[in-house]
Amino acid sequence: MTPRRIVFVGPTLPEQRRPAGCFEYRPPVKHGDLFDLCLRPGDQVLIVDGVYQHYAPVRHKEILAQLARGVHVFGTASLGALRAAELADFGMRGLGEVYAEARAGRLVADADVAVLHADDHAGARRLTEAMVSVRHGLAELLRDGQLDTGQAARLEQAAARLHFTERSATGLRHTAGADRDAMHLLLDHLDRHGDVKTRDARHALDVLAAAPVPPPPAAPGTTDIWSSSYGREWDFEHRPLRPGSAVGARLALACLQLFAADFPERHRAYTLRLAAATTGRTGSAGLLLGAAGFAPATRPHARLARATEATAGWDADERLLARTFRLPPGRLVYQDLPAEAVAGSTLEELEERCLRLLLPASATALPTPHRHTLLRQLWQAGSDHEYRLCALERGFRDTAEAARLAGAFDLALVARLLHAPAAVR
Template sequence: MTSRRFAFVGPTLPPSERPDHGYTYLPPVRHGDLYALDARPGDRILIVDGVYQHFAPIRHKEILAQLARGVHVAGAASLGALRAAELDGFGMRGIGHVYGQARDGRLVADSDVALLHADDGEDEGAARGLTLPLVAVRHAAGRLLAAGKLDAQAAAEAERAAAALHFTERSARALLHRAGDARGAVEAVLAEIAEHGDVKKQDALLALAAEDAPAAVSVPAASVWHSSYGREGEFDHRPLLPGSRVTARIALACLQLFAADFPDRHRAYALRLAATAAGPAPDADAGRVLAAAGFPPAPRPEALLARSTAATVGWTADERLLARTFRLPPGRLVYHDLPPEALAGASPAEVERWCLRLLPPAGRPPAPTGRCHLVLRDLWQARSDHEYRLCVLERGFRDEQEAARLARVFDLELVDRLARTAA
């Protein structure tokens, strides 16, 4: 299978200056983007630009997850260079001057490579830089010093003038306005950048032209990236089917929320995994599983098991306790995949069709959280706040907030109409 190439690039390299080299260009990377790619072993990902102020930035464990599955990941020029310097011992490859500065400890702050930018047109990757990154000023001053066009004092003054401005304010005009006695040095630095381009652009072009993939590095994956947050992030963003806009997490949510028998599916899932972990035979009942796990037969938390809901009338007290309290180690998640019990014989393609039917039209705002709770309570026949909470738990949600957050993805007015028609 042919490997694919993806490059996350924004203002560092405008679209008109991006070479082909077989890359699919994507906007600056943010948390979840690597999971959403569903990259295959042998694929190559280059991270140049990334966001970190108004959105969650790309996290180290997300990169490590790709490396662990055999994806080649490299970074250069901007946020990618910083991440590569932090992860080069784990297999991420760094390219260029900015990476070298970060690796050697001479560049330590995200703000050194940051700049303010605006998105131009409909192309999400066509971000236009509005300010100058400090690393570009520093590099240009160093070039002028090496060429004998600035002395050490003038180069240092130009860098200090740039460092005194926040990255969101460091435009060429603002830099000249604040330069004071260093104006001549600042003018020389700006002219150098205008003539030769800033170092971030040079590094990005170098990385895109690099043909050799990074050498594989053996990393004990379980000790590096298997955490509840990493698993949840991958599950949230992994497409259910290649190219699908329905993620595995949304597919599970569709079943959790709207399948009438999902509590039975969740009970079967919890019983299988709990029996596997606790040690009794796979066909052991909930009471034996709980006993093997160290739960005393009494007293039990009556509020969680005494009352049945419309979906659990025929369950034993042990089954209600197991289903409503089940968690995966280390204790935060209930699901990090779409198990066979949840599918109940349906194919992923069938579940995708159901999800697509229940997704709202493009542009429609999501339902308010309060409306989500009302629709779910009615759908699940919960007669009180306490019973509603029990319904939430026996469908595999952590709490009411998680259930409502996932319900907001769907067209709840359509769901409500379908439910009333069926009734």
């Protein structure tokens, strides 16, 4: 299979300046995008631009997870250069002048490479100038004798006083005061010759296009080397149910947890299997709890062992194990979609079911209190404590997680289906 070459780029390199051919262009990278791609060993990713103010930025663990899988990850010009400098010792490769400055410690702030841009069809049109571009432009004009050191210093100070969202051509001219003509010279220079970020991005693309795709790097001893419970959770939340699916794996599991009448049974089977694998023991839930260092339930009607409508036929130890189960180190209940959860359905059937129940993109999710009310009705929970038990025995960490995930679904439709529960199983 031909390795993929993916580039996350926006205002640093306008669409009309991007070389065609072997690259797959995507908008500036944000948190979860690398997991969403389902990358394979040998694939290449070049990060140029990324978002970090209105969306969560790409995390270092996301990049490390791809490196551990044998993906080649490069960074240049903007946020990519900063991440490459931070992760160079772990296998991410940097290209260009901005990367060199960041690696040398002369550039450390995200704000120095940040710009305001319009997310339009022309390829995220840039509206302001990055501070790193201003500094490089001034250095080039100073070197060519078009500015003196005093002018360059004053212009840099004037630009630095502006927030990156205000560093437009108009804003820079206004703040330059008596040096307005010199500022105009700088802006004209950046417009005619391109800023350092744009040059770096084009250079990186030329380098990657000219070089053959290298084989996957030697894999570390385990692909779990940079793993954490948060990284595994992010991966699960952003990974498609199957390649090309419009439904994420975590959302598919949530659909089952929330709406499958028999999901507590599936969850019990899952916890029994993993508890047995972890302890190296087989047997009853009580034996597994004891082997894990926990006391079995001594009182069948204790608060966490109390029966609900769905668990009336279980013994107290089974209810206790299912409701308290956590994966090491103790935060997550699920980090994948196990066979027990799917329980006889194909991924295609599960995808179709989720798509039918998902909230339309143009619709607004129900307020959180309404979600809690509907879930209590759906799970036949008569009290707050019973509602909590129902959430736990369905594999949620708490009722808040259940309500948050329920916000992705058309709960008005679910309410109409309450009298025909087989329709949502």
